[in-house]
Amino acid sequence: MMTLAFFNSIPWEMILWAAGKAIFVIFLVVLPLVSYTVYAERRVSAAIQDRVGPNRTGFPTTLLGFKKDLQLFLGGLGQPIADAVKFILKEDFTPGGVKQFYFWLAPCLAMLPLVSLAFIPFGSSLFGEKMVIADVNVGVLGIFAVTGCSVYAIVLAGWASNSKYPFLGGIRSSSQMIAYELSMGLSIIPILMLFGSMNLSDLVQYQADNGWLLLPLWGKGWSWERWLMLVPLGISFIIFMISVFAETNRLPFDMPESETELVAGYHTEYSSMKFALFFLGEYAAMIVGSALMVVFFFGGWSLPFIPDGNGNAAPLFQSIFGGIYALLPNWVWGLANITVFFGKVALILIFFIWVRWTLPRFRFDQLIKLGWLYLFEIALANIFLTAAVLAFTNSK
Protein backbone atom coordinates (compact mmCIF):
# COMPACT_ATOMS: atom_id res chain seq x y z
CA MET A 1 0.00 0.00 0.00
CA MET A 2 2.71 2.33 1.08
CA THR A 3 4.71 1.75 -2.09
CA LEU A 4 1.65 2.18 -4.29
CA ALA A 5 0.85 5.56 -2.74
CA PHE A 6 4.43 6.59 -3.24
CA PHE A 7 4.36 5.34 -6.83
CA ASN A 8 1.23 7.39 -7.50
CA SER A 9 2.69 10.48 -5.85
CA ILE A 10 5.35 10.74 -8.56
CA PRO A 11 4.18 12.93 -11.46
CA TRP A 12 4.95 10.31 -14.11
CA GLU A 13 3.28 12.15 -16.97
CA MET A 14 5.34 15.28 -16.34
CA ILE A 15 8.57 13.29 -16.01
CA LEU A 16 7.89 11.39 -19.23
CA TRP A 17 7.11 14.57 -21.17
CA ALA A 18 10.25 16.27 -19.83
CA ALA A 19 12.41 13.25 -20.62
CA GLY A 20 10.88 12.94 -24.07
CA LYS A 21 11.49 16.60 -24.84
CA ALA A 22 15.05 16.43 -23.48
CA ILE A 23 15.85 13.37 -25.60
CA PHE A 24 14.28 14.99 -28.66
CA VAL A 25 16.16 18.27 -28.25
CA ILE A 26 19.55 16.89 -27.29
CA PHE A 27 19.89 13.67 -29.26
CA LEU A 28 17.71 14.31 -32.27
CA VAL A 29 18.30 18.00 -32.83
CA VAL A 30 21.25 19.57 -31.05
CA LEU A 31 23.88 16.84 -31.34
CA PRO A 32 23.23 16.35 -35.10
CA LEU A 33 23.18 20.14 -35.40
CA VAL A 34 26.59 20.23 -33.67
CA SER A 35 28.13 17.77 -36.10
CA TYR A 36 26.67 19.53 -39.11
CA THR A 37 27.84 22.89 -37.74
CA VAL A 38 31.35 21.46 -37.80
CA TYR A 39 30.73 20.39 -41.38
CA ALA A 40 29.30 23.82 -42.26
CA GLU A 41 32.32 25.42 -40.62
CA ARG A 42 34.61 23.51 -42.98
CA ARG A 43 32.56 24.16 -46.09
CA VAL A 44 32.05 27.87 -45.35
CA SER A 45 35.70 28.38 -44.46
CA ALA A 46 36.62 26.60 -47.67
CA ALA A 47 34.30 28.82 -49.66
CA ILE A 48 35.74 31.94 -48.00
CA GLN A 49 39.31 30.81 -48.69
CA ASP A 50 38.49 29.72 -52.25
CA ARG A 51 38.98 26.02 -51.54
CA VAL A 52 36.62 23.08 -51.98
CA GLY A 53 36.41 21.64 -48.49
CA PRO A 54 35.11 18.16 -47.62
CA ASN A 55 32.88 17.51 -50.64
CA ARG A 56 33.09 13.73 -50.77
CA THR A 57 32.92 11.12 -48.03
CA GLY A 58 32.49 7.41 -48.45
CA PHE A 59 34.22 4.07 -48.68
CA PRO A 60 37.35 4.05 -50.83
CA THR A 61 36.18 1.14 -52.95
CA THR A 62 38.56 2.18 -55.75
CA LEU A 63 41.32 0.66 -53.63
CA LEU A 64 39.66 -2.71 -54.15
CA GLY A 65 39.57 -2.27 -57.89
CA PHE A 66 36.14 -0.71 -58.36
CA LYS A 67 35.73 2.13 -60.79
CA LYS A 68 34.07 4.56 -58.36
CA ASP A 69 34.21 5.26 -54.62
CA LEU A 70 31.05 4.42 -52.75
CA GLN A 71 29.52 7.74 -51.62
CA LEU A 72 27.53 7.62 -48.38
CA PHE A 73 25.42 10.72 -48.85
CA LEU A 74 25.31 13.52 -51.33
CA GLY A 75 28.63 15.36 -51.43
CA GLY A 76 30.47 15.47 -48.13
CA LEU A 77 27.38 15.14 -45.95
CA GLY A 78 28.71 11.88 -44.54
CA GLN A 79 31.74 13.72 -43.14
CA PRO A 80 30.35 14.13 -39.58
CA ILE A 81 29.78 10.37 -39.36
CA ALA A 82 33.33 9.73 -40.52
CA ASP A 83 34.57 12.26 -37.95
CA ALA A 84 32.68 10.53 -35.15
CA VAL A 85 34.07 7.14 -36.15
CA LYS A 86 37.55 8.61 -36.24
CA PHE A 87 37.20 10.16 -32.79
CA ILE A 88 35.97 6.94 -31.24
CA LEU A 89 38.57 4.70 -32.88
CA LYS A 90 41.62 6.85 -32.10
CA GLU A 91 43.91 5.92 -29.24
CA ASP A 92 42.78 7.46 -25.97
CA PHE A 93 46.15 8.52 -24.61
CA THR A 94 46.50 9.89 -21.09
CA PRO A 95 49.88 11.57 -20.60
CA GLY A 96 51.86 10.73 -17.47
CA GLY A 97 51.89 13.35 -14.72
CA VAL A 98 48.29 14.49 -15.21
CA LYS A 99 45.91 14.64 -12.26
CA GLN A 100 43.86 11.62 -13.26
CA PHE A 101 40.51 12.32 -11.62
CA TYR A 102 40.27 15.93 -12.76
CA PHE A 103 41.67 15.04 -16.17
CA TRP A 104 38.66 12.76 -16.65
CA LEU A 105 36.20 15.10 -14.94
CA ALA A 106 36.92 18.09 -17.20
CA PRO A 107 35.64 16.64 -20.52
CA CYS A 108 32.49 15.43 -18.73
CA LEU A 109 31.84 18.96 -17.48
CA ALA A 110 32.43 20.28 -21.00
CA MET A 111 28.97 19.04 -21.94
CA LEU A 112 27.38 21.29 -19.31
CA PRO A 113 26.16 23.97 -21.80
CA LEU A 114 23.56 21.45 -22.97
CA VAL A 115 21.79 21.83 -19.61
CA SER A 116 20.83 25.42 -20.37
CA LEU A 117 18.79 24.14 -23.33
CA ALA A 118 16.25 23.07 -20.71
CA PHE A 119 15.17 26.67 -20.23
CA ILE A 120 14.94 27.61 -23.92
CA PRO A 121 11.52 27.41 -25.59
CA PHE A 122 12.29 25.69 -28.90
CA GLY A 123 8.70 25.61 -30.13
CA SER A 124 5.23 26.86 -29.28
CA SER A 125 3.24 23.78 -28.42
CA LEU A 126 2.66 20.33 -29.81
CA PHE A 127 -0.44 18.30 -28.89
CA GLY A 128 -1.17 20.88 -26.18
CA GLU A 129 2.22 20.46 -24.51
CA LYS A 130 4.51 23.49 -24.30
CA MET A 131 7.73 22.90 -26.20
CA VAL A 132 10.12 23.89 -23.44
CA ILE A 133 11.65 21.41 -21.01
CA ALA A 134 11.59 23.59 -17.87
CA ASP A 135 8.96 26.32 -18.09
CA VAL A 136 10.08 28.28 -15.03
CA ASN A 137 9.75 31.92 -14.09
CA VAL A 138 13.48 32.35 -13.71
CA GLY A 139 14.55 31.10 -17.13
CA VAL A 140 17.01 33.91 -17.74
CA LEU A 141 18.69 33.47 -14.35
CA GLY A 142 18.79 29.71 -14.86
CA ILE A 143 20.59 30.08 -18.16
CA PHE A 144 23.14 32.42 -16.63
CA ALA A 145 23.61 29.98 -13.75
CA VAL A 146 24.49 27.20 -16.19
CA THR A 147 26.71 29.27 -18.49
CA GLY A 148 28.50 30.65 -15.44
CA CYS A 149 29.47 27.12 -14.44
CA SER A 150 30.66 26.04 -17.88
CA VAL A 151 34.05 27.65 -17.18
CA TYR A 152 34.90 24.82 -14.77
CA ALA A 153 35.55 22.38 -17.60
CA ILE A 154 38.17 24.61 -19.19
CA VAL A 155 39.83 25.64 -15.92
CA LEU A 156 40.01 22.04 -14.70
CA ALA A 157 41.30 20.79 -18.03
CA GLY A 158 44.03 23.41 -18.00
CA TRP A 159 45.03 22.64 -14.45
CA ALA A 160 44.76 18.85 -14.53
CA SER A 161 46.87 18.55 -17.69
CA ASN A 162 49.89 19.62 -15.61
CA SER A 163 51.46 21.31 -18.60
CA LYS A 164 52.14 24.98 -19.18
CA TYR A 165 50.23 25.72 -22.40
CA PRO A 166 46.95 24.15 -21.24
CA PHE A 167 47.41 25.94 -17.93
CA LEU A 168 47.81 29.32 -19.63
CA GLY A 169 44.74 28.54 -21.74
CA GLY A 170 42.69 27.68 -18.67
CA ILE A 171 43.76 30.82 -16.82
CA ARG A 172 43.01 33.01 -19.83
CA SER A 173 39.65 31.40 -20.29
CA SER A 174 38.51 31.93 -16.72
CA SER A 175 39.43 35.62 -16.67
CA GLN A 176 37.85 36.11 -20.08
CA MET A 177 34.62 34.37 -19.11
CA ILE A 178 34.27 36.29 -15.86
CA ALA A 179 34.84 39.57 -17.71
CA TYR A 180 32.25 38.91 -20.41
CA GLU A 181 29.67 37.19 -18.23
CA LEU A 182 29.03 40.52 -16.53
CA SER A 183 28.38 42.47 -19.70
CA MET A 184 26.30 39.57 -21.03
CA GLY A 185 24.09 39.62 -17.95
CA LEU A 186 23.79 43.40 -17.92
CA SER A 187 22.94 43.58 -21.62
CA ILE A 188 19.83 41.45 -21.04
CA ILE A 189 18.45 43.71 -18.30
CA PRO A 190 16.88 46.24 -20.76
CA ILE A 191 14.76 43.39 -22.18
CA LEU A 192 13.68 42.36 -18.71
CA MET A 193 12.83 45.99 -17.91
CA LEU A 194 10.71 46.29 -21.05
CA PHE A 195 9.04 42.93 -20.63
CA GLY A 196 8.89 42.65 -16.82
CA SER A 197 9.29 38.89 -16.50
CA MET A 198 12.00 36.25 -16.75
CA ASN A 199 9.84 33.54 -18.27
CA LEU A 200 11.32 32.85 -21.69
CA SER A 201 8.24 31.20 -23.21
CA ASP A 202 6.15 34.24 -22.24
CA LEU A 203 8.82 36.47 -23.78
CA VAL A 204 8.61 34.57 -27.06
CA GLN A 205 4.80 34.56 -26.98
CA TYR A 206 4.89 38.33 -26.46
CA GLN A 207 7.18 38.70 -29.46
CA ALA A 208 4.92 36.48 -31.55
CA ASP A 209 1.95 38.72 -30.74
CA ASN A 210 3.64 42.12 -30.75
CA GLY A 211 6.60 41.94 -33.09
CA TRP A 212 10.12 40.69 -32.47
CA LEU A 213 12.18 42.90 -30.18
CA LEU A 214 14.42 43.89 -33.07
CA LEU A 215 11.62 43.89 -35.65
CA PRO A 216 8.54 45.57 -34.12
CA LEU A 217 6.25 45.50 -37.14
CA TRP A 218 2.90 44.15 -35.92
CA GLY A 219 0.65 44.11 -32.86
CA LYS A 220 1.69 46.55 -30.15
CA GLY A 221 5.11 46.67 -31.76
CA TRP A 222 3.78 49.03 -34.44
CA SER A 223 4.10 52.08 -32.19
CA TRP A 224 6.66 54.84 -31.78
CA GLU A 225 7.39 53.69 -28.20
CA ARG A 226 8.71 50.35 -29.39
CA TRP A 227 10.62 51.99 -32.22
CA LEU A 228 12.25 54.32 -29.68
CA MET A 229 13.09 51.24 -27.60
CA LEU A 230 15.06 49.95 -30.58
CA VAL A 231 17.95 52.25 -29.59
CA PRO A 232 18.69 50.63 -26.19
CA LEU A 233 17.68 47.20 -27.51
CA GLY A 234 20.07 47.54 -30.45
CA ILE A 235 22.89 48.46 -28.08
CA SER A 236 22.14 45.49 -25.85
CA PHE A 237 21.96 43.19 -28.88
CA ILE A 238 25.44 44.23 -30.00
CA ILE A 239 26.88 43.82 -26.50
CA PHE A 240 25.14 40.47 -26.06
CA MET A 241 26.41 39.22 -29.39
CA ILE A 242 30.02 40.21 -28.67
CA SER A 243 29.77 38.63 -25.21
CA VAL A 244 28.46 35.39 -26.69
CA PHE A 245 31.46 35.30 -29.02
CA ALA A 246 33.75 35.76 -26.02
CA GLU A 247 31.88 33.28 -23.80
CA THR A 248 32.00 30.55 -26.41
CA ASN A 249 35.72 31.17 -27.07
CA ARG A 250 35.10 31.80 -30.75
CA LEU A 251 37.35 33.85 -32.95
CA PRO A 252 38.05 36.81 -32.71
CA PHE A 253 38.15 35.98 -28.98
CA ASP A 254 39.56 32.46 -28.93
CA MET A 255 42.47 33.31 -26.61
CA PRO A 256 42.14 30.11 -24.50
CA GLU A 257 43.15 28.02 -27.50
CA SER A 258 44.97 30.38 -29.82
CA GLU A 259 47.06 27.98 -31.86
CA THR A 260 49.90 30.39 -32.57
CA GLU A 261 50.68 30.89 -28.90
CA LEU A 262 49.34 27.94 -26.92
CA VAL A 263 49.46 24.93 -29.30
CA ALA A 264 45.77 24.18 -28.71
CA GLY A 265 45.18 25.74 -25.30
CA TYR A 266 43.37 23.87 -22.58
CA HIS A 267 42.78 20.68 -24.59
CA THR A 268 46.35 20.24 -25.85
CA GLU A 269 46.86 17.06 -23.82
CA TYR A 270 43.55 15.47 -24.71
CA SER A 271 43.01 12.93 -27.45
CA SER A 272 40.29 10.76 -28.93
CA MET A 273 36.80 10.97 -27.45
CA LYS A 274 37.88 13.19 -24.55
CA PHE A 275 38.98 15.81 -27.05
CA ALA A 276 35.77 15.26 -28.99
CA LEU A 277 33.76 16.06 -25.87
CA PHE A 278 35.48 19.45 -25.59
CA PHE A 279 34.82 19.98 -29.26
CA LEU A 280 31.16 19.05 -28.89
CA GLY A 281 30.84 21.23 -25.79
CA GLU A 282 32.25 24.22 -27.63
CA TYR A 283 29.80 23.87 -30.50
CA ALA A 284 26.95 23.11 -28.10
CA ALA A 285 27.77 26.39 -26.31
CA MET A 286 27.62 28.12 -29.70
CA ILE A 287 24.19 26.64 -30.34
CA VAL A 288 22.98 27.71 -26.90
CA GLY A 289 24.31 31.23 -27.51
CA SER A 290 22.58 31.42 -30.89
CA ALA A 291 19.37 30.06 -29.39
CA LEU A 292 19.52 32.76 -26.72
CA MET A 293 19.98 35.46 -29.36
CA VAL A 294 16.99 34.08 -31.26
CA VAL A 295 14.84 33.91 -28.13
CA PHE A 296 15.76 37.36 -26.86
CA PHE A 297 15.94 39.40 -30.03
CA PHE A 298 14.52 37.51 -33.02
CA GLY A 299 11.23 36.20 -31.72
CA GLY A 300 12.13 32.59 -30.89
CA TRP A 301 9.87 30.17 -32.75
CA SER A 302 7.64 32.88 -34.16
CA LEU A 303 7.56 33.86 -37.79
CA PRO A 304 4.95 36.33 -39.02
CA PHE A 305 2.32 34.50 -41.14
CA ILE A 306 2.88 31.23 -39.28
CA PRO A 307 0.52 30.55 -36.35
CA ASP A 308 1.51 28.84 -33.11
CA GLY A 309 0.74 25.27 -32.13
CA ASN A 310 -2.87 26.15 -31.28
CA GLY A 311 -3.47 27.66 -34.71
CA ASN A 312 -3.46 31.23 -33.39
CA ALA A 313 -1.39 34.00 -34.91
CA ALA A 314 -1.09 37.71 -34.13
CA PRO A 315 -4.50 39.42 -34.72
CA LEU A 316 -3.28 41.15 -37.87
CA PHE A 317 -2.31 37.89 -39.59
CA GLN A 318 -5.18 35.96 -38.05
CA SER A 319 -7.68 38.27 -39.73
CA ILE A 320 -6.03 37.89 -43.15
CA PHE A 321 -4.89 34.26 -43.22
CA GLY A 322 -7.16 32.74 -40.54
CA GLY A 323 -8.88 30.56 -43.14
CA ILE A 324 -5.62 29.07 -44.37
CA TYR A 325 -4.51 28.29 -40.80
CA ALA A 326 -7.64 26.23 -40.20
CA LEU A 327 -6.94 24.07 -43.25
CA LEU A 328 -4.07 22.18 -41.65
CA PRO A 329 -4.12 20.40 -38.27
CA ASN A 330 -2.48 22.28 -35.41
CA TRP A 331 0.41 19.86 -34.95
CA VAL A 332 1.68 20.80 -38.41
CA TRP A 333 1.99 24.40 -37.27
CA GLY A 334 3.61 23.21 -33.99
CA LEU A 335 6.24 21.34 -35.99
CA ALA A 336 6.64 24.35 -38.29
CA ASN A 337 7.42 26.48 -35.24
CA ILE A 338 10.14 24.09 -34.08
CA THR A 339 11.61 24.13 -37.60
CA VAL A 340 11.50 27.93 -37.69
CA PHE A 341 13.33 28.12 -34.35
CA PHE A 342 16.15 25.82 -35.37
CA GLY A 343 16.29 27.47 -38.79
CA LYS A 344 16.93 30.82 -37.14
CA VAL A 345 19.55 29.19 -34.89
CA ALA A 346 21.25 27.75 -37.99
CA LEU A 347 21.32 31.17 -39.65
CA ILE A 348 23.04 32.69 -36.62
CA LEU A 349 25.49 29.78 -36.54
CA ILE A 350 26.42 30.56 -40.16
CA PHE A 351 27.01 34.14 -39.02
CA PHE A 352 29.31 32.85 -36.24
CA ILE A 353 31.30 30.86 -38.79
CA TRP A 354 31.45 33.78 -41.18
CA VAL A 355 32.89 36.03 -38.46
CA ARG A 356 35.45 33.41 -37.52
CA TRP A 357 36.90 33.27 -41.01
CA THR A 358 36.76 37.03 -41.52
CA LEU A 359 38.20 38.72 -38.43
CA PRO A 360 41.72 38.25 -37.05
CA ARG A 361 42.31 37.39 -33.40
CA PHE A 362 42.48 40.08 -30.71
CA ARG A 363 45.42 40.41 -28.35
CA PHE A 364 44.65 39.20 -24.84
CA ASP A 365 45.05 42.63 -23.19
CA GLN A 366 42.81 44.18 -25.86
CA LEU A 367 40.21 41.53 -25.15
CA ILE A 368 40.18 42.15 -21.40
CA LYS A 369 40.22 45.91 -21.93
CA LEU A 370 37.27 45.70 -24.32
CA GLY A 371 35.32 43.62 -21.84
CA TRP A 372 35.96 45.58 -18.66
CA LEU A 373 36.45 49.12 -19.95
CA TYR A 374 33.95 49.39 -22.79
CA LEU A 375 31.29 46.69 -22.94
CA PHE A 376 30.65 46.61 -19.19
CA GLU A 377 30.28 50.41 -18.96
CA ILE A 378 28.15 50.67 -22.09
CA ALA A 379 25.87 47.90 -20.83
CA LEU A 380 25.54 49.68 -17.49
CA ALA A 381 24.77 53.04 -19.14
CA ASN A 382 22.32 51.27 -21.44
CA ILE A 383 20.23 50.22 -18.44
CA PHE A 384 19.85 53.87 -17.44
CA LEU A 385 19.05 54.78 -21.04
CA THR A 386 16.34 52.12 -21.10
CA ALA A 387 14.91 53.39 -17.83
CA ALA A 388 14.85 56.92 -19.26
CA VAL A 389 13.10 55.78 -22.44
CA LEU A 390 10.56 53.78 -20.43
CA ALA A 391 9.88 56.73 -18.12
CA PHE A 392 9.55 59.07 -21.11
CA THR A 393 7.14 56.82 -23.02
CA ASN A 394 5.05 56.10 -19.92
CA SER A 395 4.67 59.79 -19.04
CA LYS A 396 3.32 60.62 -22.50
Added chain:
Amino acid sequence: MNPILFWLFSILMLGFGISVVANRNPVASALSLVVSFFCLAALYVGLDAYVLASIQVVVYAGAVMVLFLFIIMLLDLKAEVRRKFNRLAIGGGAVVAIGFAAQLLGVLGSHPRGDQPFPALKLAEGETLSDLQKVGETLFSQHTLPFQVIGVLILVATIGVIVISKRELK
Protein backbone atom coordinates in the same frame (compact mmCIF):
# COMPACT_ATOMS: atom_id res chain seq x y z
CA MET B 1 9.22 18.54 -1.90
CA ASN B 2 9.60 14.84 -2.32
CA PRO B 3 11.16 13.54 0.94
CA ILE B 4 13.49 11.21 -0.95
CA LEU B 5 14.91 14.12 -2.93
CA PHE B 6 15.19 16.19 0.24
CA TRP B 7 17.19 13.50 2.02
CA LEU B 8 19.29 12.81 -1.05
CA PHE B 9 20.34 16.41 -1.50
CA SER B 10 20.76 17.03 2.24
CA ILE B 11 23.03 14.04 2.63
CA LEU B 12 25.00 15.00 -0.47
CA MET B 13 25.33 18.57 0.72
CA LEU B 14 26.55 17.58 4.18
CA GLY B 15 28.85 14.92 2.75
CA PHE B 16 30.52 17.35 0.37
CA GLY B 17 30.60 19.94 3.15
CA ILE B 18 32.62 17.52 5.26
CA SER B 19 34.81 16.81 2.26
CA VAL B 20 35.58 20.55 1.99
CA VAL B 21 37.12 20.47 5.45
CA ALA B 22 38.62 16.99 5.32
CA ASN B 23 40.33 17.21 1.92
CA ARG B 24 44.02 18.09 1.96
CA ASN B 25 44.04 19.17 -1.67
CA PRO B 26 42.73 22.77 -1.96
CA VAL B 27 41.30 22.19 -5.45
CA ALA B 28 39.35 19.17 -4.23
CA SER B 29 38.04 21.25 -1.31
CA ALA B 30 36.94 24.05 -3.60
CA LEU B 31 35.15 21.66 -5.98
CA SER B 32 33.44 19.92 -3.06
CA LEU B 33 32.18 23.30 -1.98
CA VAL B 34 30.78 23.86 -5.48
CA VAL B 35 28.89 20.56 -5.37
CA SER B 36 27.65 21.47 -1.91
CA PHE B 37 26.33 24.78 -3.29
CA PHE B 38 24.53 22.94 -6.08
CA CYS B 39 22.84 20.66 -3.55
CA LEU B 40 21.80 23.69 -1.52
CA ALA B 41 20.32 25.20 -4.70
CA ALA B 42 18.43 21.96 -5.27
CA LEU B 43 16.99 22.22 -1.75
CA TYR B 44 15.88 25.79 -2.53
CA VAL B 45 14.17 24.54 -5.68
CA GLY B 46 12.39 22.00 -3.49
CA LEU B 47 11.05 24.90 -1.44
CA ASP B 48 9.83 26.62 -4.66
CA ALA B 49 12.42 29.37 -4.15
CA TYR B 50 13.59 29.36 -7.75
CA VAL B 51 15.06 32.87 -7.67
CA LEU B 52 17.16 32.11 -4.61
CA ALA B 53 18.30 28.81 -6.13
CA SER B 54 19.37 30.46 -9.39
CA ILE B 55 21.15 33.27 -7.58
CA GLN B 56 22.87 30.74 -5.35
CA VAL B 57 24.31 29.05 -8.42
CA VAL B 58 25.04 32.25 -10.38
CA VAL B 59 26.81 34.03 -7.54
CA TYR B 60 28.49 31.29 -5.53
CA ALA B 61 29.13 28.47 -8.00
CA GLY B 62 29.43 30.63 -11.10
CA ALA B 63 31.44 33.58 -9.84
CA VAL B 64 32.88 33.26 -6.33
CA MET B 65 34.10 29.68 -6.59
CA VAL B 66 35.52 30.21 -10.08
CA LEU B 67 37.65 33.01 -8.63
CA PHE B 68 38.61 30.80 -5.67
CA LEU B 69 39.70 28.04 -8.01
CA PHE B 70 41.53 30.55 -10.16
CA ILE B 71 43.52 31.83 -7.17
CA ILE B 72 44.22 28.34 -5.81
CA MET B 73 45.54 27.19 -9.17
CA LEU B 74 47.64 30.33 -9.65
CA LEU B 75 49.24 30.00 -6.22
CA ASP B 76 49.74 26.23 -6.61
CA LEU B 77 49.42 25.56 -2.87
CA LYS B 78 51.61 22.52 -2.33
CA ALA B 79 52.42 23.43 1.27
CA GLU B 80 48.77 22.97 2.20
CA VAL B 81 48.84 19.28 1.27
CA ARG B 82 51.92 18.58 3.41
CA ARG B 83 50.97 20.69 6.41
CA LYS B 84 50.56 18.97 9.77
CA PHE B 85 47.40 19.32 11.82
CA ASN B 86 47.49 21.96 14.51
CA ARG B 87 45.78 20.22 17.43
CA LEU B 88 45.11 23.45 19.30
CA ALA B 89 43.40 25.03 16.28
CA ILE B 90 41.26 21.93 15.69
CA GLY B 91 40.23 21.87 19.35
CA GLY B 92 39.42 25.56 19.37
CA GLY B 93 37.44 25.29 16.14
CA ALA B 94 35.48 22.34 17.47
CA VAL B 95 34.62 24.21 20.68
CA VAL B 96 33.37 27.21 18.71
CA ALA B 97 31.35 25.03 16.34
CA ILE B 98 29.76 23.01 19.14
CA GLY B 99 28.99 26.18 21.08
CA PHE B 100 27.35 27.72 18.03
CA ALA B 101 25.30 24.59 17.32
CA ALA B 102 24.18 24.43 20.99
CA GLN B 103 23.11 28.06 20.88
CA LEU B 104 21.22 27.54 17.62
CA LEU B 105 19.41 24.49 19.00
CA GLY B 106 18.64 26.36 22.23
CA VAL B 107 17.13 29.34 20.43
CA LEU B 108 15.13 27.17 18.02
CA GLY B 109 13.89 24.98 20.88
CA SER B 110 12.87 27.82 23.16
CA HIS B 111 11.21 29.82 20.41
CA PRO B 112 7.58 28.73 20.01
CA ARG B 113 7.67 29.45 16.29
CA GLY B 114 10.52 27.00 15.86
CA ASP B 115 8.00 24.13 15.74
CA GLN B 116 5.76 25.64 13.10
CA PRO B 117 6.33 25.67 9.40
CA PHE B 118 7.03 29.06 7.90
CA PRO B 119 3.77 30.68 6.74
CA ALA B 120 3.45 30.83 2.97
CA LEU B 121 3.42 34.23 1.30
CA LYS B 122 -0.14 35.41 0.85
CA LEU B 123 -1.29 37.09 -2.31
CA ALA B 124 -4.43 39.17 -2.55
CA GLU B 125 -7.43 37.68 -4.36
CA GLY B 126 -6.74 37.31 -8.07
CA GLU B 127 -3.24 38.72 -7.76
CA THR B 128 -0.47 37.00 -9.64
CA LEU B 129 3.17 37.85 -9.17
CA SER B 130 6.24 36.19 -10.52
CA ASP B 131 8.88 35.21 -7.97
CA LEU B 132 11.24 37.90 -9.05
CA GLN B 133 8.65 40.66 -8.76
CA LYS B 134 7.82 39.49 -5.25
CA VAL B 135 11.48 39.57 -4.27
CA GLY B 136 11.97 42.99 -5.83
CA GLU B 137 8.88 44.49 -4.23
CA THR B 138 9.83 43.17 -0.80
CA LEU B 139 13.38 44.44 -1.19
CA PHE B 140 12.43 47.91 -2.31
CA SER B 141 9.48 48.47 0.03
CA GLN B 142 10.03 46.71 3.35
CA HIS B 143 13.80 46.44 3.36
CA THR B 144 14.93 49.55 1.51
CA LEU B 145 17.28 50.80 4.23
CA PRO B 146 19.18 47.50 4.76
CA PHE B 147 19.39 47.17 0.98
CA GLN B 148 20.99 50.61 0.68
CA VAL B 149 23.32 49.94 3.60
CA ILE B 150 24.49 46.69 2.00
CA GLY B 151 25.08 48.62 -1.23
CA VAL B 152 27.30 51.11 0.61
CA LEU B 153 29.15 48.24 2.35
CA ILE B 154 29.88 46.58 -0.99
CA LEU B 155 31.08 49.91 -2.38
CA VAL B 156 33.43 50.32 0.59
CA ALA B 157 34.75 46.79 0.09
CA THR B 158 35.30 47.45 -3.63
CA ILE B 159 37.25 50.64 -2.95
CA GLY B 160 39.24 48.82 -0.28
CA VAL B 161 40.20 46.10 -2.74
CA ILE B 162 41.35 48.67 -5.28
CA VAL B 163 43.41 50.55 -2.68
CA ILE B 164 45.09 47.37 -1.47
CA SER B 165 45.88 46.07 -4.92
CA LYS B 166 47.27 49.44 -6.06
CA ARG B 167 49.61 49.54 -3.08
CA GLU B 168 50.95 46.10 -3.99
CA LEU B 169 51.89 47.34 -7.44
CA LYS B 170 54.29 50.05 -6.25
